[in-house]
Amino acid sequence: MANPLALQVEKILASAVGEFIAKATLKKNCELMGTTPDNLASAQLLELAEHIEKSVSFFSTKETGAEVAEKIRNLNV
Numbered sequence: 001m002a003n004p005l006a007l008q009v010e011k012i013l014a015s016a017v018g019e020f021i022a023k024a025t026l027k028k029n030c031e032l033m034g035t036t037p038d039n040l041a042s043a044q045l046l047e048l049a050e051h052i053e054k055s056v057s058f059f060s061t062k063e064t065g066a067e068v069a070e071k072i073r074n075l076n077v
Contacts, residue, residue, distance in 0.1 A: 005045075005075070006030075006037035012071045013052065017059050025055045042075075049073045 006026060013022035029051040030037050033044060040048070049072040057065030 003038050003040055005042060006040045008075055009040070009045075009048065009052075009072055010037075012068055012075075013056070016056055016064050016068050021059055025052060025059075029055060045072055045075060 010022050010026050013025055016022075017025065026037050029048060030040055032051055033047055035041075035044065049069040052072060053065040053069035055065075056068045
């Protein structure tokens with residue numbers, strides 16, 4: 001993956017759910033939005049954060065999901 005934005009999102013995710021689940025979660029949630037990690041744009045971060053919050057809450061806790069989503073929303077791009 002060459003997209004720096006997607007790499008930042010993956011790093012945030014990995015700290016919460018581990019690298020393997022982070023990669024899969026990012027890929028699946030991008031697909032749900034009609035894009036790929038390589039084509040992810042900053043304009044899509046709010047929608048992505050919403051999707052990822054639900055995914056992380058499933059694998060972890062609601063609080064962790066909310067924290068991860070907030071970090072994604074606050075990425076400086």
